[in-house]
Amino acid sequence: MAEKxxxxxxxxxxxxGCLVTLADNYEGLFKLLDxxxxxVYALTLVDVRHVPEMDVCLVEGSCCxxxxxxxxxxxxxxxxxxVLVAYGGCAAYGNITxxxxxxxxxxxxxxxxxxxxxxxxxxxxxxxxxxxxxxxxNVAVMAYLLLRGNDEQKNLATAYLTPLMQLAQRGNExxxxxxxxxxxxxxxxxxxxxxxxxxxxxAITMEYGKPNVNRDLCIKCGACYAQCPRSWFNFDxxxxxxxxxxxxxxxME
Amino acid sequence: xxxxxxxKSVISARSTDKDITKKSxxxxxxxxxxxxxxxxxxxxxxxxxxxxxxxxxxxxxxxTTKAELLAAAGTRYTISPNLNLIKEATRSYGLDRVGIVGxxxxxxxxxxxxxxxxxxxxxxxxxxLALGIFCMENLSYQALEAIVEDHCNxxxxxxxxxxxxxxxxTVYTERGAVSQxxxxxxxxxxxxxxxxCLDYVANLADISSGSVxxxxxxxxxxxxxxxxxxxxxxxxxxxxxxxxxxDQVKPGLDLVTKLATEKITKxxxxxDARKTVGLKADGTPKGLRNxxxxx
Numbered sequence: 001m002a003e004k005x006x007x008x009x010x011x012x013x014x015x016x017g018c019l020v021t022l023a024d025n026y027e028g029l030f031k032l033l034d035x036x037x038x039x040v041y042a043l044t045l046v047d048v049r050h051v052p053e054m055d056v057c058l059v060e061g062s063c064c065x066x067x068x069x070x071x072x073x074x075x076x077x078x079x080x081x082x083v084l085v086a087y088g089g090c091a092a093y094g095n096i097t098x099x100x101x102x103x104x105x106x107x108x109x110x111x112x113x114x115x116x117x118x119x120x121x122x123x124x125x126x127x128x129x130x131x132x133x134x135x136x137x138n139v140a141v142m143a144y145l146l147l148r149g150n151d152e153q154k155n156l157a158t159a160y161l162t163p164l165m166q167l168a169q170r171g172n173e174x175x176x177x178x179x180x181x182x183x184x185x186x187x188x189x190x191x192x193x194x195x196x197x198x199x200x201x202x203a204i205t206m207e208y209g210k211p212n213v214n215r216d217l218c219i220k221c222g223a224c225y226a227q228c229p230r231s232w233f234n235f236d237x238x239x240x241x242x243x244x245x246x247x248x249x250x251x252m253e
Numbered sequence: 254x255x256x257x258x259x260x261k262s263v264i265s266a267r268s269t270d271k272d273i274t275k276k277s278x279x280x281x282x283x284x285x286x287x288x289x290x291x292x293x294x295x296x297x298x299x300x301x302x303x304x305x306x307x308x309x310x311x312x313x314x315x316x317t318t319k320a321e322l323l324a325a326a327g328t329r330y331t332i333s334p335n336l337n338l339i340k341e342a343t344r345s346y347g348l349d350r351v352g353i354v355g356x357x358x359x360x361x362x363x364x365x366x367x368x369x370x371x372x373x374x375x376x377x378x379x380x381x382l383a384l385g386i387f388c389m390e391n392l393s394y395q396a397l398e399a400i401v402e403d404h405c406n407x408x409x410x411x412x413x414x415x416x417x418x419x420x421x422x423t424v425y426t427e428r429g430a431v432s433q434x435x436x437x438x439x440x441x442x443x444x445x446x447x448x449x450c451l452d453y454v455a456n457l458a459d460i461s462s463g464s465v466x467x468x469x470x471x472x473x474x475x476x477x478x479x480x481x482x483x484x485x486x487x488x489x490x491x492x493x494x495x496x497x498x499x500d501q502v503k504p505g506l507d508l509v510t511k512l513a514t515e516k517i518t519k520x521x522x523x524x525d526a527r528k529t530v531g532l533k534a535d536g537t538p539k540g541l542r543n544x545x546x547x548x
Contacts, residue, residue: 191391
């Protein structure tokens with residue numbers, strides 16, 4: 001077994017749901033920590049006060065611009081990690097914190113909450129609220145293969161992670177509306193229902209085979225957009241789904 | 254990759270279950286496989302295109318019995334957003350082993366949900382059987398209504414069966430009337446999303462099936478994955494199907510290959526053409542999104 005990679009979780013303005021999701025891998029988390037990754041920084045899970053050097057930093061929550069420490073910690077994490085991941089809807093797209101307008105007990109002055117890419121460069125997105133434990137696991141395994149694997153494994157990991165990196169390049173806005181702009185308006189929707197099935201707040205219904213987004217319910221987590229097979233689809237990875245699923249399953253046994 | 258995708262075997266088959274063949278579109282492959290998988294405990298339930306309040310408008314539903322399966326048998330040539338229920342099936346319905354049937358694009362969505370479970374918690378290892386159906390293109394409900402009511406002159410509620418084959422769209426009514434229209438007139442009604450699809454025979458399904466290539470009342474079956482292979486062998490051993498070798502039936506695999514090649518070639522052209530749909534102010538091409546390149 002090659003040397004483990006180091007992973008940390010930086011907690012900004014989020015609800016800790018993403019951190020809980022990491023733990024929701026149950027025995028899978030132990031397997032990850034036993035064989036592939038050392039958790040070097042995380043709220044409540046690791047007794048470390050200051051952001052250390054690490055391979056992969058998962059950032060949970062959006063960045064509060066009115067909170068100097070948040071901004072500083074985020075920049076520090078960027079400087080000290082090889083791969084910075086926007087972990088969850090808040091970090092990637094702002095999510096529910098997009099609706100903040102200050103006046104909250106007990107920090108009434110805090111009103112500006114932005115996706116972390118408005119402050120630092122982000123390498124990879126894991127959207128949704130919360131992200132799924134299996135997605136975090138897949139990214140962790142692939143990050144391990146990317147940083148410690150042989151050439152073949154590096155190629156697989158690169159192919160797998162590329163779309164999630166491209167999501168980070170695409171920008172920091174994705175909500176139900178983007179299905180309209182980037183999929184339906186572009187003549188790409190074929191009515192599979194994935195967006196409605198994936199929405200954590202049931203803001204999407206299928207009306208005569210096409211998604212209808214209730215904007216009052218949409219929390220801007222980006223799940224529908226990222227999960228849509230017509231937002232992106234990579235044949236080289238998906239056509240080998242059996243092999244890749246087996247490889248991930250094998251790695252977790 | 255081959256236009257027919259990766260597969261372990263291809264067979265012409267028909268269900269031996271008379272209850273099913275009476276109601277099924279062709280060979281009754283999907284219904285029979287789900288009935289077998291339910292009985293054997295391979296799946297706890299399946300997501301299928303069930304009936305709804307409007308005639309011939311499918312509604313995705315979770316079925317857990319053969320009776321429910323039979324109620325959903327047959328093809329409706331319009332969209333059923335089956336993926337809508339994929340997460341729900343493991344939650345509200347509490348299924349640990351989910352079966353799902355869908356068109357090639359829906360199989361792509363299933364595999365994406367498994368490999369990239371971004372908002373699909375606990376779904377990846379619960380897809381026990383993904384069955385695909387051949388698909389050239391799909392219609393919105395309103396398009397189907399226009400075809401049946403305006404072109405074929407039949408009321409939707411009086412239709413007993415719809416069928417596509419031999420270059421024609423055919424409508425059979427309860428009272429025995431048969432209306433037909435040439436398939437080429439249908440193309441203008443096709444939903445645009447189908448025009449960039451690069452899959453005809455559901456390459457990513459565990460098992461995929463469709464009438465093309467086999468004689469009337471029979472279906473062509475591609476067994477594609479390890480999982481699909483195990484289920485198919487079991488179903489054959491249980492006597493669920495009568496089969497014929499693919500090279501001994503007419504019109505045979507050549508027709509499937511021909512149609513698949515036609516669809517993929519045509520749609521690849523559409524994908525490429527999107528790159529240069531308009532012009533920017535400086536005269537350079539202004540393209541539309543390509544979902545196969547980047548988000």
